Amino acid sequence: MSATMPNALMIQGTTSDAGKSTVAAGLCRSLHRRGVRVAPFKPQNMALNSAVTADGGEIGRAQALQAQACGLAPHTDMNPVLLKPNSDTGAQVIVHGRALANMEARAYHDYKRVAMEAVMQSWRRLTTQYDFVVVEGAGSPAEINLRDRDIANMGFALPNRCPVVIVADIDRGGVFAHLVGTLDCLSDEERALVRGFVINRFRGDRALLRSGEDWLERRTGLPVFGVLPMLKGLHLDAEDAIQTGQSSAGQGARLRVVVPVFPRISNHTDVDALRAHPQVDLLFAPLDRPLPACDLVILPGSKSVQGDLAALRAHGWDTQIARHLRYGGRVLGICGGMQMMGRMLHDPLGLEGAPASVAGLALFDYDTTLAPEKQLRVVEGRLRPGGQPVRGYEIHMGVSTGPALAQPAVDLAHGPDGARSADGQLMATYVHGLFDAPDACAALLAWAGLEQAQPLDLAALREASLDRLADCLEAEIDIDRMCGRA
Structure with a gap:
C-alpha cells in the first residue's frame, strides 16, 4: 500500500x-x-x-x-x-x-x-x-x-x-x-x-x-x-429501509403483530426480534390502508410525533385502534408511540415544528412535554410484572408526567418507566430494544396472547448473521487484495 x-x-x-x-x-x-x-x-x-x-x-x-x-x-x-x-x-x-x-x-x-x-x-x-x-x-x-x-x-x-x-x-x-x-x-x-x-x-x-x-x-x-x-x-439492523405490506409469517406463526409506518418512523429495529420469531406474523402496515386484523398493534418511535400522530388520525387509524381494543386486542407504544398514547402532547419551543399542543390518543392518563435536552442512555431493568431482564436504550426529547405512570411497564436501574393499564390491554415505554432479551420477548408475546411463547435470542442471531456474511465475503472475494493488504 x-x-x-x-x-x-x-x-x-x-x-x-x-x-x-x-x-x-x-x-x-x-x-x-x-x-x-x-x-x-x-x-x-x-x-x-x-x-x-x-x-x-x-x-x-x-x-x-x-x-x-x-x-x-x-x-x-x-x-x-x-x-x-x-x-x-x-x-x-x-x-x-x-x-x-x-x-x-x-x-x-x-x-x-x-x-x-x-x-x-x-x-x-x-x-x-x-x-x-x-x-x-x-x-x-x-x-x-x-x-x-x-x-x-x-x-x-x-x-x-x-x-x-x-x-x-x-x-x-x-x-x-x-x-x-x-x-x-x-x-x-x-x-x-x-x-x-x-x-x-x-x-x-x-x-x-x-x-x-x-x-x-x-x-x-x-x-x-x-x-x-x-x-x-x-438478521441485521436496517439503516432505514422498511418493506411495507409484506408479512414475516412462517408456517408456525400464531400471533399477528401490526406496526403502522409513520411518515417519520424511527428505530423500527425495535421489532427485529418479532420479524425473526417463528411464532409471529409481523406486518409493517402503510397508513393509507385499513388496520389489518391482529392481536397486537405496536406504535413505534417517531422523529416528528405530532406530525405522525396527525397522519395516523388523517387515515382513521385512531378510531380503528379504538375498535381493535374493544375487541380485546393489545396496544404497545414505544418512545414516540408512548407519547402518542397519552392525553396531550406539548411542544412549547417548537422543537418538532411550530409551537403547539395537540391531543393524544388518550389511552393513558399522562401528558408529554418536549424539552431541548435529549435523553440518551443505555438502560437495564426488569419487565413488570414477571421481572424478566431487559436491556436497551433511550433516545427521546419528551418528559411524560401523569397518574398512569404510577403503574410502570419496566423497572429500570434509574427508576420506573412507562405504563401498563389495569385491564392489561395497554403498555407503553421509552425503552428501545424491549424485545431483544429472550425471556422478555417471550413474556411480552405471552401478554399479547401467544400461548407457549418461545424465547428468541436476537443477539445470537445477529452474531450468526455476521459470521455468515463474513463467510460469504471470504468465499467470493480476495479480502487481502481488495483491502490492499496482500
Missing part, C-alpha cells in the same frame, strides 16, 4: 441501498476474525434508526452493528455526523453524538465546513487507535449536485487519500450502467482512488455473468473483486 494512503478502505455504492452497510459489516467481521484491530467509520449518515453509544451519544444503527462485527462497543467517533430527517427538506443535525440544531438543507450545506472538522477529528482518533478502518459512504458519489462541500463520499476520500471500492446491486437491473456511469461522474483524481468493484445480490448462474465482468474490466481497467449472492434470512 502506498505510504500516502491510510490503512483503510471506503465502501461506496452506485445507489442508496446498494449494500454498502452490509458489505462493510461483513468486511469488519472478516478482518476481526483474522485478528486485525479494525473499526467502522461513516463520516455522515442520514437515518432515523439510531443507537446509543458507550460514550453516551447517538450514531446510526448500521455503525453500531459494524462495531459489533469488530468486537467493539459503539462509539460516536464511528459516525461523527448523523442527520435525522424531520421533514422533506430539513433534519436534526447530530455531531459527535449530540443534537446541535434542526437545519434546512441549504443551511446544512453551508454548515458542512464545520461538520468536516468534526469528521476529521474522529478520523484521526480512529486511525491512530486501530490497525484498519472500514469506511462507509452515503448514497452515491455520482450525485454531482452534492459534490460541492461533500463530506460523505469522495469529498472525504480525496483529501484523505482513502482507497475506494464501489458496490452495485445487480438485483435492481442495469448493474454495468450503474458502475460505468458512476465512474464517469467522478473526476480523474477521484477515479484514481477506486480500486475496483463488488457486484451484490446476484441470483442465477454465475457463468452467465462472466462476459459482463470481462467487459467491465476492459472498459474501466479495474477489477471486479467479487460477486456476492443474494443472501436471505440475515
Whole structure:
C-alpha cells in the first residue's frame, strides 16, 4: 500500500441501498476474525434508526452493528455526523453524538465546513487507535449536485487519500450502467482512488455473468473483486429501509403483530426480534390502508410525533385502534408511540415544528412535554410484572408526567418507566430494544396472547448473521487484495 494512503478502505455504492452497510459489516467481521484491530467509520449518515453509544451519544444503527462485527462497543467517533430527517427538506443535525440544531438543507450545506472538522477529528482518533478502518459512504458519489462541500463520499476520500471500492446491486437491473456511469461522474483524481468493484445480490448462474465482468474490466481497467449472492434470512439492523405490506409469517406463526409506518418512523429495529420469531406474523402496515386484523398493534418511535400522530388520525387509524381494543386486542407504544398514547402532547419551543399542543390518543392518563435536552442512555431493568431482564436504550426529547405512570411497564436501574393499564390491554415505554432479551420477548408475546411463547435470542442471531456474511465475503472475494493488504 502506498505510504500516502491510510490503512483503510471506503465502501461506496452506485445507489442508496446498494449494500454498502452490509458489505462493510461483513468486511469488519472478516478482518476481526483474522485478528486485525479494525473499526467502522461513516463520516455522515442520514437515518432515523439510531443507537446509543458507550460514550453516551447517538450514531446510526448500521455503525453500531459494524462495531459489533469488530468486537467493539459503539462509539460516536464511528459516525461523527448523523442527520435525522424531520421533514422533506430539513433534519436534526447530530455531531459527535449530540443534537446541535434542526437545519434546512441549504443551511446544512453551508454548515458542512464545520461538520468536516468534526469528521476529521474522529478520523484521526480512529486511525491512530486501530490497525484498519472500514469506511462507509452515503448514497452515491455520482450525485454531482452534492459534490460541492461533500463530506460523505469522495469529498472525504480525496483529501484523505482513502482507497475506494464501489458496490452495485445487480438485483435492481442495469448493474454495468450503474458502475460505468458512476465512474464517469467522478473526476480523474477521484477515479484514481477506486480500486475496483463488488457486484451484490446476484441470483442465477454465475457463468452467465462472466462476459459482463470481462467487459467491465476492459472498459474501466479495474477489477471486479467479487460477486456476492443474494443472501436471505440475515438478521441485521436496517439503516432505514422498511418493506411495507409484506408479512414475516412462517408456517408456525400464531400471533399477528401490526406496526403502522409513520411518515417519520424511527428505530423500527425495535421489532427485529418479532420479524425473526417463528411464532409471529409481523406486518409493517402503510397508513393509507385499513388496520389489518391482529392481536397486537405496536406504535413505534417517531422523529416528528405530532406530525405522525396527525397522519395516523388523517387515515382513521385512531378510531380503528379504538375498535381493535374493544375487541380485546393489545396496544404497545414505544418512545414516540408512548407519547402518542397519552392525553396531550406539548411542544412549547417548537422543537418538532411550530409551537403547539395537540391531543393524544388518550389511552393513558399522562401528558408529554418536549424539552431541548435529549435523553440518551443505555438502560437495564426488569419487565413488570414477571421481572424478566431487559436491556436497551433511550433516545427521546419528551418528559411524560401523569397518574398512569404510577403503574410502570419496566423497572429500570434509574427508576420506573412507562405504563401498563389495569385491564392489561395497554403498555407503553421509552425503552428501545424491549424485545431483544429472550425471556422478555417471550413474556411480552405471552401478554399479547401467544400461548407457549418461545424465547428468541436476537443477539445470537445477529452474531450468526455476521459470521455468515463474513463467510460469504471470504468465499467470493480476495479480502487481502481488495483491502490492499496482500
